[in-house]
Amino acid sequence: MTEPLVEIQSVSHSFGPHRVLEAISLDIAPASYTVLLGPSGSGKTTLLNILGGFLTPSEGRVLIKGTDCTALAPARRPTTTVFQDYALFPHMTVGANVAFGLRMRGVGRGERRRRALETLEIVGLDHVETRKPHELSGGQRQRVALARALVVEPALLLLDEPLGALDLKLRRQMQDELKAIQKRVGTVFVHVTHDQEEAMALADLCVVMSEGHIEDMGPPERVYRRPRTRFTATFMGEST
Numbered sequence: 001m002t003e004p005l006v007e008i009q010s011v012s013h014s015f016g017p018h019r020v021l022e023a024i025s026l027d028i029a030p031a032s033y034t035v036l037l038g039p040s041g042s043g044k045t046t047l048l049n050i051l052g053g054f055l056t057p058s059e060g061r062v063l064i065k066g067t068d069c070t071a072l073a074p075a076r077r078p079t080t081t082v083f084q085d086y087a088l089f090p091h092m093t094v095g096a097n098v099a100f101g102l103r104m105r106g107v108g109r110g111e112r113r114r115r116a117l118e119t120l121e122i123v124g125l126d127h128v129e130t131r132k133p134h135e136l137s138g139g140q141r142q143r144v145a146l147a148r149a150l151v152v153e154p155a156l157l158l159l160d161e162p163l164g165a166l167d168l169k170l171r172r173q174m175q176d177e178l179k180a181i182q183k184r185v186g187t188v189f190v191h192v193t194h195d196q197e198e199a200m201a202l203a204d205l206c207v208v209m210s211e212g213h214i215e216d217m218g219p220p221e222r223v224y225r226r227p228r229t230r231f232t233a234t235f236m237g238e239s240t
């Protein structure tokens, strides 16, 4: 069997007395699209923040490419995160937004521009390099945020409800694009959503969460057709 790219080993987390993750163990294979699916409050974002280094778990370990990253700061681990609100810099052009992470890593100007353009091309936006974020549509801004996270070639890309701000039609269109982009770049994507249809469309591995634990995980078709728990059956049957 191939070595997993990410190993989450018995991760638990509490906020004060409130236990929100309970002994989560999960392996994520290279080049795969993993979706963390569950209702609001089930602990998806907390787990994503632990993967991204924004939170250190109360217990357990996170290994990325075999290295213990549990207590490493976000900038020191091979991960980048796309937040729901995109957090683009409004005063910078699209090209400068995408190149920003490279500037932080000391990459020279010519190389920054080349890699920013190359990444914008992957998300289909090389023609808007000189525009400002406010001149773009919601879907385009989402793709700029994706390019900005991909440009540094992370081993792991983390997406927190990345399509949450879009209307339903655009959401369905963007989910197909996300999947195509992930297959093209081969980076592992871990994507948080409460939308069952989004999970079905995107996931290679669908991890269903409830109240801080994993209810079920596997290929989305299996999870949908042969759910292992009553919770999963009920939750997968609900539409958003």
Ligand code: ADP
Pocket (backbone or CB within 6 Å): 015, 018, 020, 038, 039, 040, 041, 042, 043, 044, 045, 046, 047
């Ligand atoms: P989800 O992403 O599935 O909606 P979260 O991981 O955001 O779930 O939250 C899981 C639980 O942890 C919720 O009960 C939430 O209220 C609680 N929680 C999340 N962040 C914090 C925090 N910073 N402080 C205290 N409680 C928190």
